[in-house]
Amino acid sequence: AGVWQVKAGKSWVRFRQTLAGYVYTKTMRLTKGKAQLIIVHRLQNTGSLPIETQVFDHNFFVTDSQTIAPGIVLKFPFALQAEQARGLDLAAIRGDSIAILRPFGTRESVYAVLHGYGATAADYDIRLEDHLTGAAVRIRADRPLSKLVYWGSVKTLCPEPYIHVSVPPGETFSWTLYYDFYTVKCY
Numbered sequence: 396a397g398v399w400q401v402k403a404g405k406s407w408v409r410f411r412q413t414l415a416g417y418v419y420t421k422t423m424r425l426t427k428g429k430a431q432l433i434i435v436h437r438l439q440n441t442g443s444l445p446i447e448t449q450v451f452d453h454n455f456f457v458t459d460s461q462t463i464a465p466g467i468v469l470k471f472p473f474a475l476q477a478e479q480a481r482g483l484d485l486a487a488i489r490g491d492s493i494a495i496l497r498p499f500g501t502r503e504s505v506y507a508v509l510h511g512y513g514a515t516a517a518d519y520d521i522r523l524e525d526h527l528t529g530a531a532v533r534i535r536a537d538r539p540l541s542k543l544v545y546w547g548s549v550k551t552l553c554p555e556p557y558i559h560v561s562v563p564p565g566e567t568f569s570w571t572l573y574y575d576f577y578t579v580k581c582y
Contacts, residue, residue, distance in 0.1 A: 416442030417562075430576040437569045440562040449541055451557040452572065456523055458530045462498060462549050466526040466582060469493040469545060469554055473518055477507040486547065499549040509543040521554045524579045533575040 397414035407424040418439040425432060440446050475488045482505030486495050512518035519536040534554065542557035562568040 416440070416444075417446065432574040432576075434572040434574070435569065436571070437567060438560065438562055439567045440564050443564050445564060446560065446562040446568075448560050449557045450560050450570075451542070451544075451555050452534075453555060454521075454523075454534060454553050455551050456532060456553070457551050458525045458528045460550075461525070461528060463495055463547055463552050464498040464527060465495050467495045467552055468522075468524045468526070469552060470522040470524065471509075471511070471518070472520045473511040473513070476510040478510070480507040481505060482547075486552075493545060493552075495547075495552070499547070501549055504546065504548045505552075506546045507544070509545060512540045512543060515539050519556055519558075521556065523552065523554065526579055526582050529578045529581045531577050531579045533573075533577065535573040535575075536570060538570045 397412045400411040400413075402409045406427065407422060409420065409422045411418065411420045418441055420437040422435045423432065424435070436450075438446065470492045472491065474491055475493070477488055482503065485497060485499055485503060486493050486505045488507075516537050516539050519538065519540050521534045522531060523534070524531040534556070536556070536558065538558040540556050541559040544555040544557075546553050546555060558570055560568055560570075
């Protein structure tokens with residue numbers, strides 16, 4: 396498990412894990428005057444070998460304990476293409492969006508590997524809008540996507556964006572995620 400250190404302030408918390416070969420720091424910060432959470436990741440390679448991997452965020456959002464049903468939409472800044480798609484009777488890709496077609500049953504789920512994004516961080520811009528409750532979140536990063544998956548079950552619809560991490564010995568790699576919370580019209 397390594398050595399963990401946790402520090403917190405009024406609007407932030409920092410987690411630091413030290414293991415042989417790396418130091419990982421994650422700082423979560425609320426932005427004053429905005430409905431925004433910023434998560435800054437920093438991976439320092441203290442070993443003698445390069446670190447090459449992909450990292451992703453689950454983004455398990457649950458809105459007001461609601462189940463997944465029509466009115467919940469995932470939006471992207473590019474036209475989507477999917478492979479390995481499962482649960483096509485539950486959700487449909489419509490251009491740059493994924494729309495829920497019917498309520499999910501207890502043991503039902505959807506999954507697909509998504510394509511269509513480019514090589515810049517501009518495509519790491521995902522919106523999850525719940526037009527049943529009015530809650531919405533925009534997820535952005537300062538690094539480009541290296542892979543994109545979505546998964547959903549009865550309680551959550553999860554965009555899972557990946558980024559490529561490459562850290563030579565003695566170097567540090569960082570990436571920042573931005574979560575902006577807003578409201579949408581209910582229907």
